[in-house]
Structures are given as structure tokens and as C-alpha cells.
Amino acid sequence: MGSELVEAESGRVLWGLRDPGWYVSAWTSGRSLKDLAVTEDERAGRYERVRATRLLTFAAFAPVLGGFEPYRRLSRTMVADLFHPAAVLEFAYDWRLPVDHNAHLLANAAQRHLAAWRRHPACDETLRRRAVDGDVRLVLVAHSMGGLVTRKACADAGFAGLVRKVVTLGTPFFGAPKAVLMMGSGRGFPLPRARLRSLARALPGVYDLLPGYRCVRDGIGARRLTVPDVTSIGGDADLAAEAFSRRATIPDRRLPGHTQVVGAFQPTVQAVTIEAGQATGHRYTILPPDGGAGRTADLGGDGTVPRESAESPGPGAVPLAQSHGALAASEDAMVVVRDTLDGLRSGPWQGASELGLDAPDVIAAGRPFTVEITGAGRTGRASCSVFDAGTGLRVATPVPRPGGEALMGEVESLPPGLFWIQADGGGRSQVRRMVMSFDPAVGDPDGGGE
Numbered sequence: 319m320g321s322e323l324v325e326a327e328s329g330r331v332l333w334g335l336r337d338p339g340w341y342v343s344a345w346t347s348g349r350s351l352k353d354l355a356v357t358e359d360e361r362a363g364r365y366e367r368v369r370a371t372r373l374l375t376f377a378a379f380a381p382v383l384g385g386f387e388p389y390r391r392l393s394r395t396m397v398a399d400l401f402h403p404a405a406v407l408e409f410a411y412d413w414r415l416p417v418d419h420n421a422h423l424l425a426n427a428a429q430r431h432l433a434a435w436r437r438h439p440a441c442d443e444t445l446r447r448r449a450v451d452g453d454v455r456l457v458l459v460a461h462s463m464g465g466l467v468t469r470k471a472c473a474d475a476g477f478a479g480l481v482r483k484v485v486t487l488g489t490p491f492f493g494a495p496k497a498v499l500m501m502g503s504g505r506g507f508p509l510p511r512a513r514l515r516s517l518a519r520a521l522p523g524v525y526d527l528l529p530g531y532r533c534v535r536d537g538i539g540a541r542r543l544t545v546p547d548v549t550s551i552g553g554d555a556d557l558a559a560e561a562f563s564r565r566a567t568i569p570d571r572r573l574p575g576h577t578q579v580v581g582a583f584q585p586t587v588q589a590v591t592i593e594a595g596q597a598t599g600h601r602y603t604i605l606p607p608d609g610g611a612g613r614t615a616d617l618g619g620d621g622t623v624p625r626e627s628a629e630s631p632g633p634g635a636v637p638l639a640q641s642h643g644a645l646a647a648s649e650d651a652m653v654v655v656r657d658t659l660d661g662l663r664s665g666p667w668q669g670a671s672e673l674g675l676d677a678p679d680v681i682a683a684g685r686p687f688t689v690e691i692t693g694a695g696r697t698g699r700a701s702c703s704v705f706d707a708g709t710g711l712r713v714a715t716p717v718p719r720p721g722g723e724a725l726m727g728e729v730e731s732l733p734p735g736l737f738w739i740q741a742d743g744g745g746r747s748q749v750r751r752m753v754m755s756f757d758p759a760v761g762d763p764d765g766g767g768e
Contacts (some may be wrong), residue, residue, distance in 0.1 A: 319378055319460060320386055320646075321370040321410035325353060330651045334374050338708040338736035340740050341379045342756050344716045345510040345680075354518045365419070370410040377752065379736050381510040382500050383622055384679050385707070385752020387647035388543055389461070395652045396459065399659045401447055407431040413463055417526045418564055419643035421470035425477045431482060436694040448660075448717055455482035459655055461646040462623075465489025466526060469630075473569050484577035485658050488620050488645045492627040493529035493554020495599055498543065500524060502551025502597035510680050510756065519553055525561035531627065532604065535591040540604035543590075551597050551659055572632045577658045580628040581645050583674040583693050584749070588617060588624040618674070620645055621751060639693065644750040653746075671745030673700065683734045684756045691725040691741045700743040702727045707736035707752060725732045734760075 322334030323344040331618035332353050335341075344350040353368075360367060373389040380386075389408070397403045409427050435441055436454050445454065458481060460468040465486035473477040500518040503511060518524045525548075534547060548558040587599035602614040603626060619625045622642035629635045638650045645651055650670075657664040672693035681687045685698040694700045716727030718741075729739075732755040742748045 319380060319383070319413050320374050320389065320464065321413060322372050323354070323368050323412060324371050326367055326369045332368065334372075334376065334378060334509050336376045338377065338379075338706075339554065339734070341736060342734050342754060345379075345381060345513050345754065346756050346760055348513045348516070349746065351513055351517050354414060354517060360415070361522070365412065365415060368412055370412045372410050373408050377701060377736065377738075379707075379752055379754050381514045381680050381754070382496055382503065384641065384643050385736065385738065386643040387750075389646060391647045391652065392461075392655065395655055396659070399656050401444050402438075404438050404440060405435055405444060410663065410725070411464075411467060413523050414521045416522045416560075416564065417463065417466045419469045421473075424467050425471040425474065428458070428471070429477070429480065432456055449521055453703045456480050457483045457485070457659060458483045459487070459658075460489065461487040462489060462581060462642065463523065463527065465491070469568065469573060471570065472573055478571075478574055481574040483577065483658055484573040485577045485655055486573070486628075486630075487579045487651055488508050488581050488623050488628055488642050489578070489630075490527055490529075490627050491630040492531045494527055494623045494627060495529050495533050495545050495587045497524055497527035498529065498548075498551070498590050498592075498597045498623050499587065499599050501548065501553045502592070502595070503599070509758070509767075510754070522557050522561070525553070525557045526564065527556070528561060529627070530562075530565055533589045535600070535604065539641065540589065540680065547592050549590060552595070570631075572629070575658075576630070576632055577654060577664065578629060578633070578635045579645070579651055580625050580635045580637050581640050581642055582625050583618050583639045583672045584621040584641055584751075585674060585676045585690075585692075586619030586621050586624050588619065588626075589614075616719060637670075638747070639673045639745070639749055640747060641749060641751040641754060648747040650708050650747045655737060671743055671747070671749075673741055673743040673745065675739060675741040675749045675750060675751055677739050677753055679753060680753050681732065681753055683757045684731045686728055687742075687753075689716055689718075689727045689729060689739055690721075691727070691743075692723070694718075694725055694743055698725070700725055700741055703740045703742075704729060704732070705738045707738055713737065 323332045379387045545558045549555045588603040589600040591598045602616045618643040639649045654664040674692035676690040718725035718727040740748045740750045
């Protein structure tokens with residue numbers, strides 16, 4: 319959900335608006351979400367209706383998944399490190415559509431960009447200043463689903479040969495159980511999640527995020543998700559089967575010069591139980607991964623993608639204490655990206671933060687809620703702040719107090735809107751996650767829910 323989408327005919331923005339209030343209205347009334355649903359024409363491969371115009375420049379939000387920081391900081395970091403803006407291409411894609419389709423577009427756009435940069439007058443001077451030897455090749459930096467798009471594009475050996483390095487940030491290489499919850503969770507506030515379920519069940523891109531590892535509780539063991547599982551929670555059998563089929567064609571090949579950054583230490587759904595048409599998430603991984611009888615262990619993640627799922631075979635991952643939506647804008651991630659561009663090795667760093675932050679994704683306006691902070695270390699100290707996502711102003715400063723193995727802070731109440739909860743344990747990056755506050759009395763039952 320990291321690209322702005324517009325209606326091709328009218329130019330109307332469908333996703334990525336500046337006003338945080340749009341997301342509150344959309345997820346409660348549902349009316350603004352209808353045009354995001356994939357049509358029959360689009361399911362047939364006719365994708366002219368919607369265009370992806372640019373990466374997110376303003377924060378966005380979806381229930382279950384939480385908030386998404388814009389990519390401005392990441393873009394500025396790359397331009398500054400590469401000395402010339404023409405060396406950087408921002409690739410936006412329609413995240414509603416299959417990964418395979420977007421991978422084809424990425425490969426074409428990247429090759430055009432590479433050819434244009436090689437012809438650019440500043441190319442040779444930039445190479446001299448950066449002391450780069452050899453041919454000019456691509457460096458791909460991808461967040462979340464963008465890493466899946468990159469992996470599919472690099473499955474073509476010809477394209478992969480043009481790529482020098484790849485950096486993935488929080489990419490669900492083996493899927494994410496939260497994609498199951500997007501389709502079939504009945505917990506939490508019913509209205510926003512009903513809107514999400516209705517939309518998610520109609521998006522091929524969401525099916526590409528379904529977990530491929532053994533994460534479905536089956537007695538005392540675990541098994542892989544199946545098409546009947548997906549249909550039992552209201553999903554589309556054809557979209558699920560097509561996604562599983564696409565996944566089976568992905569070659570077991572390492573990405574070129576791969577640096578993988580994984581979010582860690584955040585409370586994360588890692589397994590699910592499917593029963594009576596509902597999916598319930600569990601914050602643990604079922605071991606051993608072969609699906610036999612075993613134990614459970616909380617291996618954490620970034621709050622959306624389990625840590626184990628974000629680590630593909632190959633070089634060791636760089637774990638960062640950060641939420642999924644804020645990972646690509648964190649200072650720690652910027653250090654990794656700069657180091658990769660400069661040919662340096664990044665992390666893991668000694669004494670790195672292990673701070674975790676937990677809060678509801680959706681809250682009722684005017685009612686108190688609790689924030690939980692873990693991993694504060696031996697001092698047991700951390701600060702917490704709440705910022706308005708639209709204005710950037712601090713609106714609350716809950717005081718974390720000891721509560722068992724964690725620190726607990728209570729936020730008295732928030733008005734309707736989007737808000738960043740931020741925990742600071744003294745590290746380089748503060749852990750951030752977004753909550754949406756809405757008025758449960760507001761909402762059109764016929765506005766696009768179930």
C-alpha cells in the first residue's frame with residue numbers, strides 16, 4: 319500500500335491522500351474504498367482503470383496492518399548518497415494487482431532508467447566521485463511487497479545480470495499470517511475491519527501475501543494454508559489458487575548482492591487458527607517447521623511480518639527494532655541503505671535497541687487505551703509520546719510504568735484521526751506505530767462493508 323493510486327480517467331486520487339481524516343472516513347463509511355476493489359475487467363488482465371503515480375508522500379493507514387510512513391526520507395537519502403537526482407528512480411506500482419504483473423513493469427522501468435542514466439552527462443562524474451569500478455548497474459531498494467516484486471523481477475537471469483545489489487526492508491518472503499486476518503478476522507472493532515475484509519478479499523495482491531510456511535494450527539502441530547482454508551474465511555478460491563500457483567514458480571535463487579533488513583522485537587502474529595469461518599492470530603511460531611508435534615516460541619517480527627518470514631536464505635539479516643510501516647523511514651534503515659550504496663557492511667550493531675511497542679490498531683475516540691513497551695533493558699526506562707499524523711504535533715505523553723515484564727502507559731483519549739505512538743529507549747531510532755481513532759457512532763452500514 320506504499321504507492322499513490324489515481325483513477326486514470328478523472329485523475330482522482332484513490333489512495334495516498336494528504337488528509338488523515340480521509341482514512342478515518344474511508345474505513346468507517348466505506349464509500350471511498352469502493353473504487354479500490356478490483357473489477358472483473360482487472361481480474362481479466364485489463365489494468366487501464368487505475369494508475370500508480372508516485373510513492374507515498376503522506377502517511378497512510380489500514381486496519382490490521384497499521385500505518386505506513388511516506389518514502390520521502392528514503393528517496394532523499396539515496397539522492398544525497400548518489401550525488402545526482404537523475405541516478406534515482408522511484409518506482410510506484412498498483413499494489414492491488416498480482417506481484418507478477420508489477421515485476422514485469424519494474425523490470426521494464428528499471429532497464430529504461432539504467433539506459434538513460436548511462437547516457438546522462440553526470441554519470442561518469444558520479445562514478446569517479448564514488449570510486450565505482452566496472453559497469454554501471456542497478457541497486458534496488460524495496461520495502462514490504464516491493465521486495466516480492468523485486469524477487470520476481472530478478473527471477474529473470476537477464477534482468478538479474480543488470481542488478482548489482484538489492485536491499486529489502488521488511489519483505490514477507492514467506493508471507494504473513496496477517497494477510498489471513500485481513501480476510502477473516504472477526505475480532506476488534508467490527509466496522510473498520512469489515513471494510514478491510516470486503517476490500518482485501520477482492521485484491522489479488524493481498525493473496526500474494528498469504529503465508530507459505532506451516533503456520534495454521536492443526537491439533538498440536540501445524541500445516542500450510544490451503545485454498546479451502548481461504549474460502550472458509552470468505553476468500554476467493556480462484557485468487558487463492560492463482561497466488562499459490564505463482565508462488566510455486568519462484569526459483570530458489572539468491573537476490574544479487576542481497577542485504578535484508580528485518581523488523582524485530584515487535585509483537586507479531588506468526589500463526590493462525592481457522593475455525594468456524596474465522597481466523598485467529600497467535601503471537602508465536604510453531605516449532606519445528608516441518609509441521610510435526612512441537613513447541614511454540616515467540617520469534618517476533620515487525621508487527622506485521624514475522625521475523626522468520628522476512629529472512630530469505632542467504633546472507634544474515636540486519637534486525638532492527640521497528641514496526642513494519644515505519645521501517646523504511648527509520649534512521650537505522652537509512653544507515654543500512656547508505657552503507658549498501660557505499661559498499662560497506664551494515665550491522666547488526668553492538669548494543670542495538672530491542673525495544674518493542676504494542677498498541678491497538680483501531681481505538682474508539684474519547685476512550686482511554688493502553689500502550690505496552692517491552693525490551694527496555696536493565697534500566698527499565700523508556701519514554702512514550704503520541705503525535706498527530708497530520709500536523710506532527712505532540713498531543714499526549716503517557717508515562718510508562720512497570721506492569722509485569724513490560725512498561726504500561728495509558729493514553730486518556732484521542733479525537734478522531736490518525737496518530738503515531740512513539741517509544742524511545744535511548745537508541746538511534748524511536749519505535750513508531752500508528753493508531754486510528756474513530757467515532758463508533760459514525761458509519762454507513764451500506765457503505766462498503768459486509
